[in-house]
Ligand code: IDP
């Protein structure tokens with residue numbers, strides 16, 4: 829079984845879409861094997877998004893991701909990383925395909941509802957950062 833790190837962003841929680849999104853993950857027959865809710869401390873958010881620290885949108889991204897509670901999950905299943913990226917859709921919800929979480933539920937690039945690890949290596953790093961395992 830593969831594992832990935834998924835985080836429902838503050839817009840998803842604020843808009844009460846957590847149930848809708850979790851429903852899609854479960855309907856795909858992936859398993860949620862750890863879950864935690866809370867506001868990310870800023871240093872933790874900056875570490876999580878460290879790869880983007882030199883991008884012009886970094887400050888906005890960290891402001892947004894710390895703006896309210898997020899729901900963090902460990903999700904397991906065959907090809908969990910790739911399957912979740914497919915369910916999520918492209919980064920910009922304005923361009924994500926209909927049928928995907930971002931394509932169906934979002935329209936702005938910052939408020940794109942969900943984070944999912946982009947590789948097994950990122951998944952290990954992110955699961956270790958948030959849940960202390962890999
Ligand atoms: P991903 O979430 O699909 O993996 P990344 O390129 O890793 O996309 O970017 C991380 C997050 O940064 C995105 O989910 C999005 O919220 C935000 N982001 C990415 N590109 C832009 C941009 O051009 N402007 C504003 N925010 C952006």
Ligand code: MG
Nearest residue numbers: 943944945946
């Ligand atoms: Mg990414």
